[in-house]
Amino acid sequence: MTIPHGYKLTDVGVIPEDWDVKCLGEVGEALIGLTYKPTEVREHGTLVLRSSNIQDDALAFDNNVFVEADIPERIMVRPDDVLICVRNGSRDLIGKSALLDKRTNGMTFGAFMAVYRSPIGKFVSYLFQSVILKHQINEHLGATINQITNKSLNSFRVPVPPITEQIAIATVLSDIDALITKLDQLIAKNRLIKQGAMQELLTGKTRLPGFSGVWEVRKFEDVAEIDPENLSANTDSQYSFQYIALEDIDRGKLMSYSEKTFSSAPSRAKRRIRIGDILVSTVRPNLQSHLLFSELGSDWVCSTGFSVVRCKSEFAIPAYLYAHLFAAKINHQIYTLITGSNYPAINSKDVQALTVDFPPIAEQTAIAKILSDMDAEITALEARCNKTRALKQGMMQELLTGKTRLA
Structure with a gap:
């Protein structure tokens, strides 16, 4: 291996000569965490x-536990x-981390968690998100161990740049985090706007300009064929196809599929x-794993x-009927x-008997177009957010190893 001028080889890789390598226990x-009794939960x-x-290397307060205890x-x-997270039934969750901020004042943490306290906490928080510490955590877990002890945590070794460079690195990465947070908030806002639009447009509460007249309530079986084509036992055993299982779909997104032969x-x-x-x-339909x-x-x-629903073109637009699967009326049924x-x-x-409010085809098309455009905007924001997350990972690899230095 050729070591660039001004760099040195260490047990955490090649780093600048003016950087140190230290155990976490040396700098913090x-x-x-707190062990509490069920009787102390309030x-x-x-x-x-x-x-x-x-959640996603950040704090989330959707699922909380409160206690009344001497802490x-x-x-x-x-x-x-x-x-x-230092102990969990799921190995994938061990090592996930988040930097705490002023929102957590007055809080504590549970026994399956650890807190790493250091004067350089913000910088170290990015090391926990990087391959530098994730690799050491995975090595420590081995084949059977499902926890990280505090002794192990303190023994993990990390590159430590001069304090001014630590601050600069943490500032750059926190700016990217701020952008990711804004994008996440914008995505959430657009989803709420779409839900509101669905409530108005799919019920006829708000009519689009140029449309009038009475809507008709119809069953799925009146406007579509249900399960129109099925493979029979006589299908050629070597017939090959792309197969979509229940777990391949997540709320309107085809996440994966597999290649199969009939045999x-x-x-x-x-x-x-x-x-x-x-x-x-039709299995756990409350999870809304539907797909157009x-x-x-x-x-x-x-x-x-x-259940496969194939719309009859004279009665229903697929995108219009599909939108109802995520709306209140269908989900109540x-x-x-x-x-x-x-x-x-x-x-x-059951699917055949589901009922939906249907306007004429032209109005269905117009409504579906508006909702589709909203979906496209949300998808574009999600792609931008994912790209920004990937950029952050690349920047962490460069900055936390000193490959790229900040002036």
Whole structure:
């Protein structure tokens, strides 16, 4: 290996000559969290930070636990502490972290968590997000261990630049975090705007200019074919196709698919699908894993865990009917069907009986266009946010190893 001039080889890789390598325990300390009893949990009190309070390397307060207990001042968290998940049934969650800020004043943290407290907490928080510490954490976990002890945490070694460079690096990366936060907020805002538009447009409360007249309530079976094409037992055993399983769809997005032949495919691989078909998830439909299918090619098959809805062009626009799957009226009907069931599921007959308010085709088209444009804007924002996250990862690799120096 050729070492560039002004750099040196260390146990954490090649770093600038004026940087040090130190154990985390040399520049701060890891603290053990609070063990509390179920009888100490309250509706209000001291918030105990847990792994659920970390989402995408940032704080989240959607799922909180409060306790009433005697808590040592030492484990009351402070701004610039780094909260780390050190024990969890899911190995993937171990090591996830977030920098704490003033919002956490008066809070503590649970026993499955650790807090790393240091004068350079903001800088160290990015090391926890980088491959430098993630690699050491993964090595420590090995094949069977599902926790990081404070002793191990303090032993992890990290590159430490001069303080002025630490501040500069943390500032640049926190600026990117601020941009990601703004994009996330804009995405959330646009989703709320779309939900409001759906409530108005799909119910006829707000009519688009140039449209009038009475809407008709119709069942799915009146405006579409349900499960129109299915592979039979006589299908050629070597017939190959792209297969969509229930887990391949996440709220309108095709996340993945697999290549199958009929002889080796799952027994649920039966429903043939074409462009414009609507895949209605009939297993756990409350998760809304539905899809408006838009892929090219004729050799696509989905699981019988979906009901395939193929609109009759004279009655329904696919995008209009599909939008209803995420709106209040349909979801109320589905909720009524699965309430009280041990296994939340519906069947194709249930789908046939679902009812929707239908305007004329021209108005359906106009409404679908507006909602589609909103979806496109949200998708563009999500792509920009994902690109910014990837940029941040690249910048961390450059800045935290000193490959790129800040003047």
